[in-house]
Each structure stands twice: as C-alpha cells, then as structure tokens.
Amino acid sequence: MNWPSHGANPYKLYEMQGKIPKETITDFSVNTNPYGSPEGLKGHMANHLDLIHEYPDPEQKRLTERIALMQDLPEENVLVGNGASELIHMLARFWQGRRVGIIQPTFSEYQKACEAYGCEIIDLHVSEKRNFHLFIPDILPHLPNLDLLILCHPNNPTGRTYRPDVLYGLLKLCEFNDVQVVIDEAFYDFVSGEPFFSPDLFEFPNVLLLRSLTKMYSIPGLRLGYLMGEAAVVEALKRLQPEWSVNALAEEAGMYCLSQEGFARKTAADISREKAYLFLQLKRLGYTPLSTETNFFLMRDPFHSQADDMIGFLLQEGLTVRHTNNFKGLNGAFVRVAVKQRTDNEQLLEALEKWRSVCLQ
Incomplete structure (x- = not known):
C-alpha cells in the first residue's frame, strides 16, 4: 500500500489510499497544538x-x-x-x-x-x-x-x-x-x-x-x-x-x-488533562495506548497485527491517524494519534467503538 512520508496531509493520505476524502476531516496525524496559536x-x-x-x-x-x-x-x-x-x-x-x-x-x-x-x-x-x-x-x-x-x-x-x-x-x-x-x-x-x-x-x-x-x-x-x-x-x-x-x-x-508568557505551560497542562480522559476511555473500549509524556501516543489495533485496516476504517469515518510504516522497528503495527480537544477526541472514541464492534462481529 502507498503511504505518505509524514502526517498532517490528510488529503494526500486519502489520495494514496485510493479513497475519496470526506467533506469534513479531523486530522489526528498532525501533532501541533490542538488549541491553536496564541490569542491575537x-x-x-x-x-x-x-x-x-x-x-x-x-x-x-x-x-x-x-x-x-x-x-x-x-x-x-x-x-x-x-x-x-x-x-x-x-x-x-x-x-x-x-x-x-x-x-x-x-x-x-x-x-x-x-x-x-x-x-x-x-x-x-x-x-x-x-x-x-x-x-x-x-x-x-x-x-x-x-x-x-x-x-x-x-x-x-x-x-x-x-x-x-x-x-x-x-x-x-x-x-x-x-x-x-x-x-x-x-x-x-x-x-x-x-x-x-x-x-x-x-x-x-x-x-x-x-x-x-x-x-x-x-x-x-x-x-x-x-x-x-x-x-x-x-x-x-x-x-x-x-x-x-x-x-x-x-x-x-x-x-x-x-512574548506570550504562560501560553506553553497552560497548553501542556490542558493537554495532560485531556490525555488522561482520552486514555481512560480508550482503555474502557479495550485499546491499549502506550504511555507518553507529550501530545501524541502510539496505539496498536487490538484486533489485527497490522494497523492498515483500522486506518482504512477511520478514513471512512472522516478521521486520519499517522501510520507507522516508515518508522523503523514499528513497521506499521501501530498508529500514532495526536491528543486533540474534547469534541474531536470524542469523535475518535466513537469511531474506535464502531471499529471494535465490526471486529467482534
């Protein structure tokens, strides 16, 4: 399968996977600040x-x-x-x-x-x-x-x-x-x-x-x-x-x-709290995110040895995650997921719950 070299280009991922992009895409492959730039x-x-x-x-x-x-x-x-x-x-x-x-x-x-x-x-x-x-x-x-x-x-x-x-x-x-x-x-x-x-x-x-x-x-x-x-x-x-x-x-x-004093500290604290919520919900659904000290994490598909099928399913749901096919030693067994704001994270959780249901049928 064809994979882009980096994350943060969801339309390229859809194109290389031969899929039609959804009208609205939430990009969990990009690991910039989910709260955006400093105000002003x-x-x-x-x-x-x-x-x-x-x-x-x-x-x-x-x-x-x-x-x-x-x-x-x-x-x-x-x-x-x-x-x-x-x-x-x-x-x-x-x-x-x-x-x-x-x-x-x-x-x-x-x-x-x-x-x-x-x-x-x-x-x-x-x-x-x-x-x-x-x-x-x-x-x-x-x-x-x-x-x-x-x-x-x-x-x-x-x-x-x-x-x-x-x-x-x-x-x-x-x-x-x-x-x-x-x-x-x-x-x-x-x-x-x-x-x-x-x-x-x-x-x-x-x-x-x-x-x-x-x-x-x-x-x-x-x-x-x-x-x-x-x-x-x-x-x-x-x-x-x-x-x-x-x-x-x-x-x-x-x-x-x-010049925006306190912006980075506040962002780090906000992401830490959101990450704790996201990890709790993922584990409730049977997923095992790897512990992380930053704003993204690795996670396996618990139902398959490779993550390709899960990535394809998420694309159908309008979500992109980062493949790991070009990370040496990971070889596509994981996805890298960014921690985002609550509404986006709930959208991811809903899609992963659907994927769990599909795999357990």
Whole structure:
C-alpha cells in the first residue's frame, strides 16, 4: 500500500489510499497544538503585512536575541532556521559522508537528510520490550565508530522522554568517545509534570539542541525553528544556510509567540488533562495506548497485527491517524494519534467503538 512520508496531509493520505476524502476531516496525524496559536497572533500578523514588501533580516537578529535571552545563552550560540527541517538538513550537510547513529524508531527526516549527503547510517534501536526507553548497553558498542549521534527527546513517534540519569550518562559517554550529539527537542514544551532533562550546553560542548516553534505555537505554515550549540559549530552551520532563509513574517510571528508568557505551560497542562480522559476511555473500549509524556501516543489495533485496516476504517469515518510504516522497528503495527480537544477526541472514541464492534462481529 502507498503511504505518505509524514502526517498532517490528510488529503494526500486519502489520495494514496485510493479513497475519496470526506467533506469534513479531523486530522489526528498532525501533532501541533490542538488549541491553536496564541490569542491575537492573526491580528498581530495582519498589522504587519507590509513586511512582505521588505527583505527579511538575513541574521534574524531580533528573534535570535529573544531566544538567547530566554535560554540564557550568548547570541553566537543560537541559529534560527526555516523550521527544524532546514536545520536537520544543514546538520546532515555539515557531517556529510560521516558515520551517523540514529536512535530508532524516530522522525524519518533524520535518515532522509543524512542519506542525501552520503552519510553512513547506523541504526540504534530502542525496543518495545523495554517500553522504548534508552538502554545504554545496546548503544555503547557503537559509539567508538560514530561521528554523530541523533536522538529525538521527547521522541517522535513514541512520546517517550528518557530518564535524566540515563541520558546524562549517554552524553558523557559520547563526550568520552568524541561523538557529537544532536538532540531534537521539538516537543519538549509539551511535557507536563514529568522530569525532563535538557543538557547544559556549557557542560556538554559536544551537544546541539534543536527546538521548534511550529509545534507548540501551531504555525507550521510559517516554518520556524532554532538550534543551540557551541559558537564555532553554529557559525559553521550559518555559512551553509541560504541567505534570507527565514522570512520576515515568520520572524515577526516568532517574536509574538515567544512574548506570550504562560501560553506553553497552560497548553501542556490542558493537554495532560485531556490525555488522561482520552486514555481512560480508550482503555474502557479495550485499546491499549502506550504511555507518553507529550501530545501524541502510539496505539496498536487490538484486533489485527497490522494497523492498515483500522486506518482504512477511520478514513471512512472522516478521521486520519499517522501510520507507522516508515518508522523503523514499528513497521506499521501501530498508529500514532495526536491528543486533540474534547469534541474531536470524542469523535475518535466513537469511531474506535464502531471499529471494535465490526471486529467482534
């Protein structure tokens, strides 16, 4: 069967599955903020449309300064990009032809970017039998052979965060083995009430952190992310970035979003409560969602070894979930489901109850 490479494009999924899209589609494959952007963002942007007549600042100085101040870093340790995806491809180009370890299952764009630049990819797996947690003895033998290690934290698609002591230990081992580490923290600010370890970049100069404004602030159409790391590496990456990479409206939106104090904390708390409700109802229906620390989760179809039939049924109900056919180690056995607002979640629960009835006939 044909599957799109990413979620968040429901019409493409219907097309590739040979199905006619429903008039109304609720997209559980997209994992941006279900409550939308900060209040007032659209009005703010409407007042700045004249920016389309001006060239953007190639240094994104205002936004770089804001991020550096928020993260308590010098500006030379911050690089703003046209979404985290641009920064991922820049990193792959910087390490082109080198040996890159990727902790799987994870976001497929890491492999796609590394393959485009001729990297030798070494897959390092976290397994379902260990609840997708890091197990250093599985990774340790490979470290002497790596130039770069990429991991997603919280991980997409498993929703897992890793124990602070385990992640700290892994980073120390990478430092000892002279391995650079890229940690993609695109979903870090969705974590609520859980211990979350983000390394101190002054303690770990071998670590680069990726962040996204797309997810929390629900601005995927604008493309905005940033990278933090050692100044020399940031400067070298900057030389690979196309001029005017970040457009003026995106920078203005980023400035507005980051000025909204408390927005991320409130969103994380709201999603945590909604997730608890959704999990309770799913388990009542006989489904077993995997525990998660962020705004999405993995779930098997309890009635089939593969999730294809359930995905097809949900499409008929006007619902899309994220397939896992291109996540290494998952191979289509799960679906990834975003936590949304109550009305949408109830629509999903109703459809899954129908699917249960169909399967038990």
